[in-house]
Amino acid sequence: MKEVMVRPERCMGCRSCEIACAVEHSESKDLFAAVMEKPTPQKRIYVEYVPEYNAAIPMTCRHCEEAPCTTVCPTKALKQDEITRVVTHNSDLCIGCWTCSMVCNYGVIGRQKEARVAVKCNLCPNRDIPACVEACPTNALVFIEVKKLAGVKRTEAALKLARGMQGKAL
Amino acid sequence: MPKAVYADLSRCIACHACELACERENENSRISLQVVRDLAAVPVSCRQCETPLCAVVCPGEALNYGDSGLEYDSEKCTGCRLCVLACPFGTAELRAGVMERCDLCQGKETPACVATCPAGALFCAEAESIGGNIRARRAERIKKALASPASAGRRVNR
Amino acid sequence: MEEKNPQPTICPYCSLGCGFYLKLEAGKAAGIRYMPEHPVNEGSLCPKGNTVLEVLNHPDRLKYPLKKTETGWERIEWEEALDLAAAKLKGSLEEYGPDSLAFLGSAKCSNEENYIFQKIARLLGTNNVDNCARLCHASTLTGLGKTLGTGAMTNPISDLACSECIFVIGSNFAENHPAVSRRVLEAKEKGAFVIVADPRMTPTSWLADLSLRLVPGTDVALLNGMMHVIVSEGLVDREFARERTKGFAELENVLQRYDPETVSRITGIPSAEIIKAARAYARAGTAAIVYSMGITQHISGTDNVTACADLALICGHIGKKGAGILPLRGQNNVQGACDMGALSEFFPGYGKVGDPEAAGRMQALWGAKKLPESPGLTATEIVGAAGKGKIKTLYVMGEDLVNSHPDSSRVKQALENLDFLVVQDIFMNDTAEYADLVLPAASFAEKEGSFTSTERRVQWLEPALMPPGEARADLEILFRLAEKLGLDFPYRDAGEVLEEISAAVPAYGGIAKERLKKDFGLIWPCPDAGHTGTPVLHTDSFMTPDGLARLVPVEHRSPAETPGPDYPFLLTTGRTVLHYNAGSMSRRCKSLLKREAELYVEIHPADARTMEIREGNKLVLESRRGSTKATARLTERVSPGVLFLPFHFPGTNVLTADALDREAKIPEFKVSACRIRRG
Amino acid sequence: MTQNAQDRSIDPATRIMLKQAEKEGIETAWDRYEKQQPQCSFGQLGICCRNCNMGPCRIDPFGEGADKGVCGATADIIVARNLLRTIAAGAAAHSDHARDAVLTFKKMSEGKAGSYCIKDEAKLIALASEYGIPVEDRSREEIASELARALLEEFGKQEGPIRFTQRAPEARLKLWAELGIEPRGIDREIVECMHRTHMGVDNDATHILLHGLRTSLSDGWGGSMIATDVQDVLFGTPEPKKTTVNLGVLTRDKVNVIVHGHEPILSEMIVEAAEAPELLALAKEKGAEGINVAGICCTGNETLMRHGTPIAGTFLQQELAVITGAVEAMVVDVQCVMPALGALTGCYHTKFISTSPKADFPGTVRMEFHEENACETAKEIVRTAVENFPNRDPGKVRIPEEKQECMVGFSVEAILKALGGTPAPLIDAITGGAVKGIGAVVGCNNVKVKHNYGHVNLVKELIKNNVLVVTTGCNAIACAEAGLLMPEAAAQAGDGLKGICEALGIPPVLHMGSCVDISRILVLASAVAKTLGVDISDLPAAGAAPEWMSEKAVSIGAYVVSSGVYTVLGTVPQVLGSAAVAGLLTEGLNGVVGASFAVEPDPFKAADLMLAHIEEKRKALGLEP
Numbered sequence A: 001m002k003e004v005m006v007r008p009e010r011c012m013g014c015r016s017c018e019i020a021c022a023v024e025h026s027e028s029k030d031l032f033a034a035v036m037e038k039p040t041p042q043k044r045i046y047v048e049y050v051p052e053y054n055a056a057i058p059m060t061c062r063h064c065e066e067a068p069c070t071t072v073c074p075t076k077a078l079k080q081d082e083i084t085r086v087v088t089h090n091s092d093l094c095i096g097c098w099t100c101s102m103v104c105n106y107g108v109i110g111r112q113k114e115a116r117v118a119v120k121c122n123l124c125p126n127r128d129i130p131a132c133v134e135a136c137p138t139n140a141l142v143f144i145e146v147k148k149l150a151g152v153k154r155t156e157a158a159l160k161l162a163r164g165m166q167g168k169a170l
Numbered sequence B: 001m002p003k004a005v006y007a008d009l010s011r012c013i014a015c016h017a018c019e020l021a022c023e024r025e026n027e028n029s030r031i032s033l034q035v036v037r038d039l040a041a042v043p044v045s046c047r048q049c050e051t052p053l054c055a056v057v058c059p060g061e062a063l064n065y066g067d068s069g070l071e072y073d074s075e076k077c078t079g080c081r082l083c084v085l086a087c088p089f090g091t092a093e094l095r096a097g098v099m100e101r102c103d104l105c106q107g108k109e110t111p112a113c114v115a116t117c118p119a120g121a122l123f124c125a126e127a128e129s130i131g132g133n134i135r136a137r138r139a140e141r142i143k144k145a146l147a148s149p150a151s152a153g154r155r156v157n158r
Numbered sequence C: 001m002e003e004k005n006p007q008p009t010i011c012p013y014c015s016l017g018c019g020f021y022l023k024l025e026a027g028k029a030a031g032i033r034y035m036p037e038h039p040v041n042e043g044s045l046c047p048k049g050n051t052v053l054e055v056l057n058h059p060d061r062l063k064y065p066l067k068k069t070e071t072g073w074e075r076i077e078w079e080e081a082l083d084l085a086a087a088k089l090k091g092s093l094e095e096y097g098p099d100s101l102a103f104l105g106s107a108k109c110s111n112e113e114n115y116i117f118q119k120i121a122r123l124l125g126t127n128n129v130d131n132c133a134r135l136c137h138a139s140t141l142t143g144l145g146k147t148l149g150t151g152a153m154t155n156p157i158s159d160l161a162c163s164e165c166i167f168v169i170g171s172n173f174a175e176n177h178p179a180v181s182r183r184v185l186e187a188k189e190k191g192a193f194v195i196v197a198d199p200r201m202t203p204t205s206w207l208a209d210l211s212l213r214l215v216p217g218t219d220v221a222l223l224n225g226m227m228h229v230i231v232s233e234g235l236v237d238r239e240f241a242r243e244r245t246k247g248f249a250e251l252e253n254v255l256q257r258y259d260p261e262t263v264s265r266i267t268g269i270p271s272a273e274i275i276k277a278a279r280a281y282a283r284a285g286t287a288a289i290v291y292s293m294g295i296t297q298h299i300s301g302t303d304n305v306t307a308c309a310d311l312a313l314i315c316g317h318i319g320k321k322g323a324g325i326l327p328l329r330g331q332n333n334v335q336g337a338c339d340m341g342a343l344s345e346f347f348p349g350y351g352k353v354g355d356p357e358a359a360g361r362m363q364a365l366w367g368a369k370k371l372p373e374s375p376g377l378t379a380t381e382i383v384g385a386a387g388k389g390k391i392k393t394l395y396v397m398g399e400d401l402v403n404s405h406p407d408s409s410r411v412k413q414a415l416e417n418l419d420f421l422v423v424q425d426i427f428m429n430d431t432a433e434y435a436d437l438v439l440p441a442a443s444f445a446e447k448e449g450s451f452t453s454t455e456r457r458v459q460w461l462e463p464a465l466m467p468p469g470e471a472r473a474d475l476e477i478l479f480r481l482a483e484k485l486g487l488d489f490p491y492r493d494a495g496e497v498l499e500e501i502s503a504a505v506p507a508y509g510g511i512a513k514e515r516l517k518k519d520f521g522l523i524w525p526c527p528d529a530g531h532t533g534t535p536v537l538h539t540d541s542f543m544t545p546d547g548l549a550r551l552v553p554v555e556h557r558s559p560a561e562t563p564g565p566d567y568p569f570l571l572t573t574g575r576t577v578l579h580y581n582a583g584s585m586s587r588r589c590k591s592l593l594k595r596e597a598e599l600y601v602e603i604h605p606a607d608a609r610t611m612e613i614r615e616g617n618k619l620v621l622e623s624r625r626g627s628t629k630a631t632a633r634l635t636e637r638v639s640p641g642v643l644f645l646p647f648h649f650p651g652t653n654v655l656t657a658d659a660l661d662r663e664a665k666i667p668e669f670k671v672s673a674c675r676i677r678r679g
Numbered sequence D: 001m002t003q004n005a006q007d008r009s010i011d012p013a014t015r016i017m018l019k020q021a022e023k024e025g026i027e028t029a030w031d032r033y034e035k036q037q038p039q040c041s042f043g044q045l046g047i048c049c050r051n052c053n054m055g056p057c058r059i060d061p062f063g064e065g066a067d068k069g070v071c072g073a074t075a076d077i078i079v080a081r082n083l084l085r086t087i088a089a090g091a092a093a094h095s096d097h098a099r100d101a102v103l104t105f106k107k108m109s110e111g112k113a114g115s116y117c118i119k120d121e122a123k124l125i126a127l128a129s130e131y132g133i134p135v136e137d138r139s140r141e142e143i144a145s146e147l148a149r150a151l152l153e154e155f156g157k158q159e160g161p162i163r164f165t166q167r168a169p170e171a172r173l174k175l176w177a178e179l180g181i182e183p184r185g186i187d188r189e190i191v192e193c194m195h196r197t198h199m200g201v202d203n204d205a206t207h208i209l210l211h212g213l214r215t216s217l218s219d220g221w222g223g224s225m226i227a228t229d230v231q232d233v234l235f236g237t238p239e240p241k242k243t244t245v246n247l248g249v250l251t252r253d254k255v256n257v258i259v260h261g262h263e264p265i266l267s268e269m270i271v272e273a274a275e276a277p278e279l280l281a282l283a284k285e286k287g288a289e290g291i292n293v294a295g296i297c298c299t300g301n302e303t304l305m306r307h308g309t310p311i312a313g314t315f316l317q318q319e320l321a322v323i324t325g326a327v328e329a330m331v332v333d334v335q336c337v338m339p340a341l342g343a344l345t346g347c348y349h350t351k352f353i354s355t356s357p358k359a360d361f362p363g364t365v366r367m368e369f370h371e372e373n374a375c376e377t378a379k380e381i382v383r384t385a386v387e388n389f390p391n392r393d394p395g396k397v398r399i400p401e402e403k404q405e406c407m408v409g410f411s412v413e414a415i416l417k418a419l420g421g422t423p424a425p426l427i428d429a430i431t432g433g434a435v436k437g438i439g440a441v442v443g444c445n446n447v448k449v450k451h452n453y454g455h456v457n458l459v460k461e462l463i464k465n466n467v468l469v470v471t472t473g474c475n476a477i478a479c480a481e482a483g484l485l486m487p488e489a490a491a492q493a494g495d496g497l498k499g500i501c502e503a504l505g506i507p508p509v510l511h512m513g514s515c516v517d518i519s520r521i522l523v524l525a526s527a528v529a530k531t532l533g534v535d536i537s538d539l540p541a542a543g544a545a546p547e548w549m550s551e552k553a554v555s556i557g558a559y560v561v562s563s564g565v566y567t568v569l570g571t572v573p574q575v576l577g578s579a580a581v582a583g584l585l586t587e588g589l590n591g592v593v594g595a596s597f598a599v600e601p602d603p604f605k606a607a608d609l610m611l612a613h614i615e616e617k618r619k620a621l622g623l624e625p
Helices: A016-024 A068-072 A099-103 A131-135 A146-169 B017-026 B053-057 B082-086 B112-116 B127-147 C052-056 C078-096 C111-123 C138-148 C157-162 C178-189 C219-232 C238-244 C248-255 C260-267 C271-283 C301-314 C334-339 C356-366 C379-387 C408-417 C474-484 C494-504 C590-595 C605-610 D012-024 D029-035 D041-045 D075-109 D121-130 D140-156 D163-167 D170-179 D186-197 D205-235 D264-273 D277-285 D297-307 D315-323 D340-346 D371-391 D412-418 D424-432 D453-464 D473-481 D487-492 D495-504 D518-532 D551-562 D579-588 D603-621
Strands: A002-006 A046-050 A055-059 A078-080 A087-089 A110-112 A117-119 A141-145 B003-007 B032-036 B040-044 B063-066 B069-072 B093-095 B098-100 B122-126 C007-010 C019-025 C028-034 C066-069 C072-075 C101-104 C165-169 C193-197 C210-212 C287-291 C324-327 C393-397 C420-425 C437-440 C449-452 C457-461 C569-574 C600-603 C618-622 C627-634 C642-646 C672-678 D241-245 D255-261 D291-296 D311-313 D329-332 D351-354 D404-408 D437-441 D467-472 D509-513 D541-545 D566-569 D597-599
Touching: A002 A055, A002 A146, A016 A046, A016 A131, A016 D041, A046 B127, A055 B127, A068 A078, A068 A099, A087 A117, A099 B003, A099 B127, A110 B127, A131 A141, A141 A146, B003 B040, B017 B032, B017 B112, B017 C590, B053 B063, B053 B082, B082 B093, B112 B122, B112 C028, B122 B127, C007 C457, C028 C052, C052 C590, C066 C078, C078 C101, C078 C393, C078 C420, C078 C437, C078 C474, C101 C111, C101 C379, C111 C334, C111 C356, C111 C449, C111 C474, C111 C494, C138 C301, C138 C324, C157 C178, C157 C287, C157 C324, C165 C178, C165 C219, C165 C271, C178 C193, C193 C271, C210 C271, C219 C248, C219 C260, C219 C271, C219 C301, C238 C301, C248 C301, C260 C271, C287 C301, C301 C324, C334 C449, C356 C494, C379 C408, C449 C494, C600 C605, C600 C618, C605 C627, D012 D315, D075 D140, D075 D186, D075 D205, D075 D264, D075 D371, D075 D551, D075 D579, D121 D140, D121 D163, D121 D205, D140 D186, D140 D205, D163 D170, D163 D205, D163 D518, D170 D205, D186 D205, D205 D264, D205 D297, D205 D518, D205 D551, D205 D579, D241 D311, D241 D473, D255 D264, D255 D297, D255 D371, D264 D291, D264 D297, D264 D329, D264 D371, D277 D291, D277 D371, D291 D297, D291 D315, D291 D371, D297 D311, D297 D473, D297 D509, D311 D315, D311 D473, D315 D329, D315 D340, D329 D340, D329 D371, D340 D351, D351 D371, D404 D473, D404 D509, D412 D518, D424 D495, D424 D518, D437 D453, D437 D518, D437 D603, D453 D467, D453 D473, D453 D487, D453 D603, D467 D473, D467 D495, D467 D518, D467 D603, D473 D509, D487 D495, D509 D518, D518 D551, D541 D551, D541 D603, D551 D566, D566 D603, D579 D597
Parallel strands: C101 C393, C165 C193, C165 C287, C193 C210, C287 C324, C393 C420, C420 C437, C569 C642, C600 C627, D255 D291, D255 D329, D291 D311, D329 D351, D437 D467, D437 D541, D467 D509, D541 D566, D566 D597
Antiparallel strands: A002 A141, A046 A055, A078 A087, A110 A117, B003 B122, B032 B040, B063 B069, B093 B098, C007 C019, C019 C028, C066 C072, C066 C437, C449 C457, C569 C672, C600 C642, C618 C627, C618 C672, D241 D404
16 A cells, blocks of 8 residues: 655655644635634644654655554554554544553544544545645655555666766766 | 643563552552563553543432543542443552542652652653654664665774 | 641562552541652552552560570560660670671661661671672662672663663563653653563563563673673764773773674573674663662672663763663662661772771761771671671661571571570561670661662651651661660761761762752762762762772673572562562552462473372472472462562571672572472 | 656646757756755755854754754744745845936936937836926936936835835835834845844844735835836836747747846847848858747846747756857846756757856856847847858757747736727726636746646636736746637637727737836836725735746835735745744735735646635625626
8 A cells, every 4th residue: 555655854844734634624725715624624744853854754644554543542543444454443432541542553543622633644535646746846755555665766876877987987 | 730740661571569559559550560471561651531431421420521631530430430430451450349440640850650669660741742752763773774875983003 | 746637657678679658547548649759659559569558457466575584584674675675786796706706787767777786796896797788679779889880770760761782681670670760651651761680571561572581690691791792783882981981991801702603602691692782782872771689699690780880881981971880789778877887898989998087087976096997797697697606696777687598497597596686676576586685776667767768869757657666766766775875976866976977978968957858859979068969970070089980801600509409490580569678568568469469389380280280289398498388379470490489578588698709799599409299 | 767758737838858968968958957856854944044144054844853943943934934035035036127227317317328219208207206306397318317306216225215216105104104014225135135134133023024925025115126117217118919929930040049047138239230231241151040039037028028029948948058059149137047058958959148247157158238238239149140040950949830929018008008098998897797806827937846837827727717927027928829828729718808808909918028027016016006996905816926936026025915916825934934924925915915825736726726726806896896
């Protein structure tokens, strides 16, 4: 399955993904209307600033192969699709115990203030490409299969290698 | 929003200090440490759920979820134990007809279990802040890993 | 007694010296308040620390002097008790000579008490004075003494937070010194690499980035193997080795034989992991070695410690913030008891017995005519000598040797063999059962005095409570006993004793009661009143005569006893988080006992399966020395073929052997051969 | 996901050229817009601030992150400050254009600009009278000279109000005075905008916005109005005439010269130069039948209004004109000229000629223009174009056939003339209900809206509902391309309006000029209001900018609303990050200046909003619904 892969070296910290995410998960799905909505639409991707490196990294649900959040959820509000591996959250079942938040290794389970339930990435089921990926101006976020990403990286590495060899030949 | 005691399971060393601190403060320990297959330890205490099932099932309206979190009125409690049955974490107990659960050591700045934790694994926080802390740490790790592939702290030749 | 509520105090359990406050109500300890400002524990407290109230308020506390009679224990007056003790000591001295006397000091008592205790012994003419450090870290004194010049932790615990690599060998600090975990985790947060070498998987191993499960008793091989890799890969800090050490060539010679493959065969650790560990340790900018009784309690204990020191020295990982050797010691004042000379071969301040100059200094200070010249018997030897009838009168202050010494049956025999046994303690322990006279002592919260923690931090303890009944502070008891013995001691209180200590022990030269009461004490060496203490040792030179550290090659030796056809299991012993040492305090805490009630034995599920043992079965464990019963606990924490027993319950040390390290005379608690059957 | 030509424009000529561009692999603004996706949400909401180097700062619109900039500025403050700077830039553009016109006028009066003369003496006299300049027994040059100085003073003076504000109805003037937003010197207001938005000056959103209104008034009733009137004096006040528009005006057999930008000062001369016999002869020599001058944007509108010079297209058609491969010279002055033209003209034989001392672009042939030798420069430019004709690759030429006839030139004077010299017939039509009201539809093109879709549909809806539409700028060109500027378009109007148009022989949509000529609409509205004895805000009138994009449009919007005209915007301004500012603009201003903004991208719904507003005003005036 495809997943949202992050290429941190490309992230400019513009937070476009965050806003696109919030808009996609709003009632209206429209930026200008979404900013006026109550309850406030909430993002599920977080651009984390790393002061030590003066860099930003977008963090979003990894849809782990063995997602700890689904294991600990006492009400099965969090469930993982056996085939697609997508971890979804059913807010009707959520009791707001935040055990998922506690065990999430990436800290990407948020809280919806008004409903007091968890919010997390659902890979935008109504879209071909998740909103955050589409919003990323530098392709720091890509929606791709892990295998393919490795392929892309190999190609990039090969290119560098080839350049290096040419440079040497010259 | 209400706070709760959370654990960073990667730090817990299964020392049981939380239990004993709680027991000293509250007579009976309201936090319990479970060691799972000798691989990890998990302190379990009331999760301070925001849609608490114990309150949902309470027939006598002794348990209510209000602005300040779960409220318990022992006067109205009939001791029916439905709350104990409903609690998905097994952290509600009925002792002498009174429901007992972690109340974050009311009146104390920090719950005793959190204050005593030698490994700093327990923390008392609002749910919203947990993710942020974990994210910040994780992001730093990722960046660090990418920044220097030889992260073993290569010896500068001295 | 100063009126403070809550009253700051120091935890009486392990050697970390954690601070907390006692909340008092009507002269009783009623609660605990944490002390976030304390530099060691930062407000945290382990489970045992959390239950000290149960110890302080326990109904079993000894309240009156007791004399053993035909009909049992008889309460007597203090005057009578001390007269009796003094008379017995003098009688034995007169009849059999000074070496028929023996004194076991206590790593749980204050510096002042141990100082006076050994002074009494030595003024009576014997060096037969020792303390339980013999059983846990004697090899640290010998091993680090000969390499670095002093047998103490080189860096404070908080330094671990600045280490880039932490190599933990033979220490389960997560259970035994829990507050150390917070520093290790702090280092990990900054990216430190943590290596844990332990035959068992423990909560400490959970914190490891690399966990090495070695066969018990193969530590020297592992350490030599790592050094082999470091030397052969050129990771040695050459400048450090050249400028600050001696003996590299000899060490290099010996190390040649310890290639990773050979070491792998001995230790059972894959060679790749040995190499990985060696590289991680050597390449780190700052690296620390943390060890504990897994290193010391072997017949090769001194060698193990020496190898640790060699490893740190060739990598230059010593004498800097974050780089050093950190032996985590056992009791709350084990460092102090040794500093005070409650050791058979050392005077206060580690002047060697037999060194005329050291003896001369003490004679001058004490105004004594002549001090005994030959080293006395060590704690383990005292038991042996008692068994043989050579020791007639034994004075035990705050220790339960029945449960803490190896081969309990032999210890009991020896105790029975004594003419007279005095036990001074807060509880009636198993050793006291054999005593002729039991003296009720005050607990930590009921007396004043200084305590030296594992990181050499000397802290002052203020009394918070009155002792129960007629129990008295150990120091007070010793003062009065000395008086009865005709010794003329000028002191009135602990502060005055400390004044003499600062004259006797150079490292304590600047330590005084008033200074200790501020800022959580001082870290020795603190040679003069203006000195602010020395958190990191060996920064510029080592404490050897020429200031250079010695690299001492050591060879792997097999443990004294290895499993064989009759005794197929390797038994190792250690501690658990919920109890403490011989258990005289922790086994009196209901809340701890509720969680860990009885002796258990850890056995690998595969072994259990072949022997049809199930969880909770009662097992009988037998060694060449005796047998004991324990409940089976099936766990992969131990490797197949290995059994683990905690030593907090009576019975464990029935099995252990008293094979001793040649130099440190520490018993090999960590390895003995054993067999099991269903009980 | 690339849009096809159908999605990009409603105009057939444009669609043809877009397909051509695609075929040739030529990039246009639409393609670049797609590459800009996603556009920054913070920018769209106006909540990023780069006014100081502690920043850039931005506010989390969803309230989870930062709610203040480093200095403590909230979303409200940041949005308001950004908006004020936008207004300042827009006002500056119009007013600086006006300054140049006045300077030319002054040089002319001093005899230093030989090529120029006074074309509308009546207007000169009228303006002089407005300024109280004696006209009796003075030469036209003397009067002009004094008027020029008086007009120049409007820029630099420190105390107001600007003279032309007096053209507004009494009630409006009083309101401005009460609010303290009477514009003082034009330059002063703009400078003050920059000062106020500097770090740590004006930090109250309402207070900031009030100055925005004042600045915009210095544009509408100052800069823009001066530009219009001075240009009328110099080049003649427009009168109705017929001409053609759209890319089809370019010719295969003639030398095509495009004038693009906003100032008529040079283009007037180029139109003349194109008729110079020696250049026509040269053209013949080079194998061309003649010289064809066509306009784009407001330079085009200026020559269109006065000379009937055809227009090749709107703002978004500037690149497409080049892509026809038939343009010998693209002559530009200032404003709305895409820098993309540089690279684009490089793909063709087209010479990209920049003429303004203020505006240069990559890839241009620089032929700087000065009034002293305007005629010579113009001729030189045309000569360059003619000489470039042989370089045209006939194989690359693709001119769409689409062109549309239109009637243009409705200055206020022309409208009044058409009405028989007084606004009375129009007012009667309005009070009688045949005409419901007046709709002013103006503005640019914007790739965010399908090209001309907003313009044409909104206007069609209005006339269908008997609203007489006045138009300027690119909306006018769009309407022309759609055939709405023909008297025959009355057929698409409601019965009432249709009757009036047929009676007067005018189209239902009146082209009033370039974007500075929105000042003509203000004058017209004032005239109507004064006749009715009410304020502008009481009129059954509404404005719209369905496809606006430039900062000038923001300034225009602000002065139109401050003048009392309800205005519907078709693209979303960068202010929605502040509920307070957005609320003030869409609601709050009603209570301040009697009019407000609305945002409605759908032209049909926008028309509904305008119609409802007109109905409401009619009701308030006691007119029949």
